[in-house]
Amino acid sequence: MFNLIPEYLLVILAGVVAGSVTRVILLRIDYRQYPGYPHGYLGHLFLGFIASALGAVAIPAIMEPDFAAATFLALAAQQFREIRNIERRTLESLERTELVRRGLDYIEGIARTFEARNYLVMGTAFVTSLAAQFGGPAAAFAVAIVAVLFSMYFMSGQVVGSICDVVPARLSFQGAVMMVDEIGIMNVGIKEMREKILRDGLAVKLKPRDGNARATIHDIGQRNxxxxxxxxxxxxxxxxxxxxxxxxxxxxxxxGEVGLYIMPVEQDMEQLIAAVKLTPVLESARSKPLQAGVSIKEVKKQVNPHE
Amino acid sequence: MNEQSVGTILAIVTLQMNMVGGGAPIFFARDEEEQQKVADYLSRILDATAHDLGNGSLILVMH
Incomplete structure (x- = not known):
């Protein structure tokens, strides 16, 4: 019995460390999604720690065997759904005083990402402790690295730059209507404003590379x-x-091309293009109508059997 | 961000006294310069956007 405790301690410790490290790394990758808020960081790190502890104790619980303890994982899932709600509520309440709004789609995407990250952390902790139990510390180390890499790959997601070309565009006025190249943006009634916009404004055009990309930037939430x-x-x-x-x-x-107009503090076109390219493709906006070909053919056949 | 297309006309600043009417407050201006100035002030006061209708009227819209 005395032998068992240090052994499990190693298993659990391996899982917890791997899980927590994953959380820290994921926190760093997606700075865009959540700029600032140090207290938020702390909260998420702590929750990540709890998630990894839960994932890590699963293996010892099964080995013992204490299956009741293993079912606690289900309870944990419930807990992490709550994280999504908390995130959503925080961002929504901040949104009200935001001059430039994130938009509900973006908030939902961020909230969902935070929930998913905790599952990844839990998964990392689980497989690491599994490896520690059956393969020893070396195996645990190797598995942990693979799991962390997998999590990083899994959470990186697509960015706008990978589906659209972003090129500088010209701001002009047609009467009172502000144009970004040939796209009408808004009607500006006050002449002074028009002059100021022409002087200080910047504009870019997003050219979708295919139909999927066009459908994605068609989404208002994505443009927001x-x-x-x-x-x-x-x-x-x-x-x-x-x-x-x-x-x-x-x-x-x-x-389907999109024109973006902004009155930046820093008038730096390169930065603007980089910022647009770095914007994550929102899960709710991503759509792939081009891949619908096969199922649409089926429907066509049903509608018109003689064709 | 005012992505929604809904807007409320809060005020109208016009040079054409006989061309406007209805629910929103109407401000008459003697010339274009005065019209621009009044519209600018109103847009700041009401946090609204001034839009040019192209027929001598500016409307102030809350988006």
Whole structure:
């Protein structure tokens, strides 16, 4: 009996360490999703620690065997769903005073990501402790590294730059309508504003590479997220009483190209392009109509059997 | 971000006295310069966006 305790201690410790490390790494990768808020970091690190502890004790619980303890994992899943709610609520309440809004889609995406990360942490802790139990410390180390790499790959996701070309565009006015190349953005009634926009504004155009990308940036939530990221990176001259300076992304209805206009604090086109490219593709916006070909053919056959 | 297309017309600043009417407060301006100035002030006061209708009227819209 006395022999067992240090053995399990090693198993659990291996799992907890691997899980916690995963959480720290994931926290670092996605700084864009959650800028600032140090207290949030602490909360998430601690929850990550708990998640990894839960994942790590599963193996000793089964070995013992204490299956009742293993069922506690189900309880943990419930707990982590709560994280999603907490995240959503926090961001939604901050949203009200945000000058440039994230948008509900972005918030939902962030909340979902935070929940998923804890499952990854739990999984990492589980497989690491599994390896520690049956393969010893060396195996645990190897498995932990693989699991961390897997988590990093899994959580990195697509960015706008991988589905669209982002090119500089020209701001101009057609009468009162502000144009980004050929895309009409908004009607600006005050002449002084028009002059200021022409002087200080920046614009880029997003050219979708295929139909899937076009459908993705067609999504309002996705465009909102792009405008938000651009405003975070470059700053914005917008204030409560200058709604004209709100960064805005509108599409060309014929080509599906999207024009983005922003009044940045830093007038740096390279930065703007980088910010747009770095915006994550939101899970709720991602769609793949091109891959629908096979199932659509089936329906066509049913509708028109003689074709 | 005002991505929603819904907006409320809060005020109208016009040069064409006989072309406007209805629910929103209407401000008459003597010339374009005055119209621009009034619209600018109103947009700051109301946190609204001024839009040009192209027919001598500016509307202030809350998005």
């Amino acid at each position: 997220a792009i405008a938000f990221t651009a405003a975070v990176v470059l700053g914005t001259k917008k204030d409560v009483d200058i709604p004209e300076f709100t960064p805005m992304a509108r599409k060309n209805p014929d080509t």
